[in-house]
Amino acid sequence: xxxxxxxxxxxxxxxxxxxxxxxxxxxxxxxxxxxxxxxxxxxxxxxxxxxxxxxxxxxxxxxxxxxxxxxxxxxxxxxxxxxxxxxxxxxxxxxxxxxxxxxxxxxxxxxxxxxxxxxxxxxxxxxxxxxxxxxxxxxxxxxxxxxxxxxxxxxxxxxxxxxxxxxxxxxxxxxxxxxxxxxxxxxxxxxxxxxxxxxxxxxxxxxxxxxxxxxxxxxxxxxxxxxxxxxxxxxxxxxxxxxxxxxxxxxxxxxxxxxxxxxxxxxxxxxxxxxxxxxxxxxxxxxxxxxxxxxxxxxxxxxxxxxxxxxxxxxxxxxxxxxxxxxxxxxxxxxxxxxxxxxxx
Amino acid sequence: xxxxxxxxxxxxxxxxxxxxxxxxxxxxxxxxxxxxxxxxxxxxxxxxxxxxxxxxxxxxxxxxxxxxxxxxxxxxxxxxxxxxxxxxxxxxxxxxxxxxxxxxxxxxxxxxxxxxxxxxxxxxxxxxxxxxxxxxxxxxxxxxxxxxxxxxxxxxxxxxxxxxxxxxxxxxxxxxxxxxxxxxxxxxxxxxxxxxxxxxxxxxxxxxxxxxxxxxxxxxxxxxxxxxxxxxxxxxxxxxxxxxxxxxxxxxxxxxxxxxxxxxxxxxxxxxxxxxxxxxxxxxxxxxxxxxxxxxxxxxxxxxxxxxxxxxxxxxxxxxxxxxxxxxxxxxxxx
Ligand SMILES: Nc1ncnc2c1ncn2[C@@H]1O[C@H](COP(=O)(O)OP(=O)(O)OP(=O)(O)O)[C@@H](O)[C@H]1O
Ligand code: SF4
Ligand SMILES: [Mg+2]
Numbered sequence: 001x002x003x004x005x006x007x008x009x010x011x012x013x014x015x016x017x018x019x020x021x022x023x024x025x026x027x028x029x030x031x032x033x034x035x036x037x038x039x040x041x042x043x044x045x046x047x048x049x050x051x052x053x054x055x056x057x058x059x060x061x062x063x064x065x066x067x068x069x070x071x072x073x074x075x076x077x078x079x080x081x082x083x084x085x086x087x088x089x090x091x092x093x094x095x096x097x098x099x100x101x102x103x104x105x106x107x108x109x110x111x112x113x114x115x116x117x118x119x120x121x122x123x124x125x126x127x128x129x130x131x132x133x134x135x136x137x138x139x140x141x142x143x144x145x146x147x148x149x150x151x152x153x154x155x156x157x158x159x160x161x162x163x164x165x166x167x168x169x170x171x172x173x174x175x176x177x178x179x180x181x182x183x184x185x186x187x188x189x190x191x192x193x194x195x196x197x198x199x200x201x202x203x204x205x206x207x208x209x210x211x212x213x214x215x216x217x218x219x220x221x222x223x224x225x226x227x228x229x230x231x232x233x234x235x236x237x238x239x240x241x242x243x244x245x246x247x248x249x250x251x252x253x254x255x256x257x258x259x260x261x262x263x264x265x266x267x268x269x270x271x272x273x274x275x276x277x278x279x280x281x282x283x284x285x286x287x288x289x290x291x292x293x294x295x296x297x298x299x300x301x302x303x304x305x306x307x308x309x310x311x312x313x314x315x316x317x318x319x320x321x322x323x324x325x326x327x328x329x330x331x332x333x334x335x336x337x338x339x340x341x342x343x344x345x
Numbered sequence: 346x347x348x349x350x351x352x353x354x355x356x357x358x359x360x361x362x363x364x365x366x367x368x369x370x371x372x373x374x375x376x377x378x379x380x381x382x383x384x385x386x387x388x389x390x391x392x393x394x395x396x397x398x399x400x401x402x403x404x405x406x407x408x409x410x411x412x413x414x415x416x417x418x419x420x421x422x423x424x425x426x427x428x429x430x431x432x433x434x435x436x437x438x439x440x441x442x443x444x445x446x447x448x449x450x451x452x453x454x455x456x457x458x459x460x461x462x463x464x465x466x467x468x469x470x471x472x473x474x475x476x477x478x479x480x481x482x483x484x485x486x487x488x489x490x491x492x493x494x495x496x497x498x499x500x501x502x503x504x505x506x507x508x509x510x511x512x513x514x515x516x517x518x519x520x521x522x523x524x525x526x527x528x529x530x531x532x533x534x535x536x537x538x539x540x541x542x543x544x545x546x547x548x549x550x551x552x553x554x555x556x557x558x559x560x561x562x563x564x565x566x567x568x569x570x571x572x573x574x575x576x577x578x579x580x581x582x583x584x585x586x587x588x589x590x591x592x593x594x595x596x597x598x599x600x601x602x603x604x605x606x607x608x609x610x611x612x613x614x615x616x617x618x619x620x621x622x623x624x625x626x627x628x629x630x631x632x633x634x635x636x637x638x639x640x641x642x643x644x645x646x647x648x649x650x651x652x653x654x655x656x657x658x659x660x661x662x663x664x665x666x667x668x669x670x671x672x673x674x675x676x677x678x679x680x
Contacts, residue, residue: 076574079578081574081577081578101582104580105580108578108579108580111578112578112579113574113575113578115571115574115575116571117571120570120571120572121570121571121572121574121575122572123572123590123593123594124375124594125374125375125376125593125594125596126593127372127374128372134575134576134579134581135579138576138579138580138581138585139579139580164372166372167372168372168373168374168375170375171372171373181575184575188579
């Protein structure tokens with residue numbers, strides 16, 4: 001067991017060479033201002049508060065946590081729609097934490113995004129050809145067969161009728177729209193796609209189809225995914241590793257199987273006990289941990305361990321000392337003073 | 346791999362059925378759908394027809410008057426009675442309506458009312474439409490910038506709009522007109538074109554905050570939509586987001602509020618000319634015709650009634666059309 005300093009980065013176990021994405025101590029504080037003319041800063045929303053992880057090419061990192069824990073903010077920091085308050089983001093070995101918009105522009109081809117809401121992520125006044133062709137136009141890329149042909153190929157690849165090129169978003173269903181969003185993200189052949197709850201707004205039956213499509217594309221194009229979700233059941237299937245976030249911090253980060261079978265962080269335990277288990281025999285033996293109390297505000301997070309106000313194991317030490325994200329076993333990171341020893345099931 | 350057909354079975358209700366039923370591969374944009382609905386709205390179609398008719402009459406004024414053999418500035422001495430203080434000769438209610446002068450003549454001068462009405466429409470509509478363009482352009486650009494950029498820019502533009510809306514513009518205009526008219530004269534801009542230009546700029550300028558506020562509000566909600574973020578994550582700059590992503594979503598509001606503000610500008614122009622600070626005779630506008638006719642209201646009531654009716658009709662149909670447009674373009678906005 002190693003005891004790295006707070007800035008050490010939890011890495012994938014079989015790491016070879018530089019990872020595609022490396023995030024170190026990432027922070028985003030949104031200032032809260034009062035006053036109309038003379039604005040005074042009265043506090044900060046600590047949306048992301050010291051997050052570190054890596055993602056290798058072709059890998060999927062699940063990012064899970066309750067609403068408001070900073071998942072989307074993390075995503076926006078990675079593709080620099082937001083500028084970090086502190087910490088670093090290295091993409092392909094390049095520090096992009098504070099680079100200018102014009103320096104970021106070419107890098108945007110490699111980092112794409114898929115959004116949660118299939119209704120608001122497509123411009124209702126643009127037809128599908130314009131929407132999926134936008135990456136080429138914005139990035140000024142000439143394709144061999146012309147934009148139209150490329151768009152039609154993309155539509156076909158995501159399982160849509162290429163003839164629907166001239167149709168408008170309102171003429172498609174939620175699942176189809178999400179495929180359009182995927183085609184747009186795929187257009188420039190990125191290395192990494194940030195999927196911000198891409199299936200949360202869809203019917204359960206369609207969720208699986210979209211996730212299958214994402215997996216197929218990952219295999220075909222060696223894509224890295226950051227797959228954001230608010231419950232552990234959705235990311236289980238697609239993720240290689242999973243990071244569990246709470247109030248802007250990573251609580252636990254490890255391989256998918258390990259996280260689901262041998263979680264050590266009390267917060268992960270609480271989340272997993274909310275996920276139904278298919279086996280009724282196991283379900284009966286399982287202890288249910290109900291999360292009590294409200295989610296604290298990110299403006300005023302609890303002292304010490306941020307989870308202590310709702311943790312079933314919280315003790316005095318949790319209040320006084322902030323637990324560091326430590327490697328409890330090779331490739332298994334957790335932030336807790338009193339990690340769970342026993343297996344979940 | 347799964348096919349999209351799976352989606353259509355479980356996920357959606359109306360739109361997908363629509364896609365299937367559609368004959369061609371051509372999609373229907375929201376604009377086309379709105380036009381389709383508008384075509385089935387009788388009041389909208391009637392008011393659109395009337396507006397087009399009035400515009401045509403104004404545009405074709407020189408031709409029509411030529412055919413009728415009248416002219417807006419000629420004094421038809423024969424049509425007025427010098428013995429009765431130059432009031433129109435004959436016609437119902439002392440209007441001087443006759444075969445030569447279909448809507449009578451102006452008391453005092455004998456100028457043809459129909460010719461003046463048609464030529465007046467040109468000036469009145471020119472001022473109202475151009476001022477609307479001025480307001481729309483300034484209001485859309487500044488409103489969109491305020492809404493999209495936020496922060497200090499928003500604070501500055503918003504305060505400016507508050508300030509302008511609080512201004513007593515009519516009083517200001519009355520006070521400023523002599524100054525500007527002399528100034529324009531000195532610059533060598535002749536009377537009437539100078540005054541028309543000045544009214545366009547003035548009315549348009551004081552009206553932009555009305556658009557600015559609406560556009561700002563719309564942009565505030567639009568910029569939170571994920572398609573804006575999608576464009577930005579592709580590397581789009583502010584210009585692309587404003588003009589390519591947001592503007593197409595603003596056209597509906599721009600159209601609706603333009604068609605509602607045109608009639609108020611027609612009214613403003615009329616009021617100013619009525620008060621004698623707008624366009625002055627011999628150039629006719631509906632405002633100065635009304636202003637003139639008040640003096641003769643008792644002896645020649647039709648001379649007051651005719652430009653009044655014209656003004657009322659135009660304002661009414663523009664308003665009806667604007668309302669219909671709003672219902673069609675934004676059903677939720679209907680009150
Ligand atoms: N632009 C902003 N200005 C101020 N506060 C913000 C801003 N964006 C996000 N926040 C705050 O930061 C916190 C984290 O938000 P974020 O959207 O990252 O959460 P999330 O984990 O994606 O939640 P959800 O599951 O609801 O999408 C929230 O408390 C949110 O209110
Ligand atoms: S540090 Fe304490 S409060 Fe935090 S998770 Fe561990 S036991 Fe719970
Ligand atoms: Mg989110």
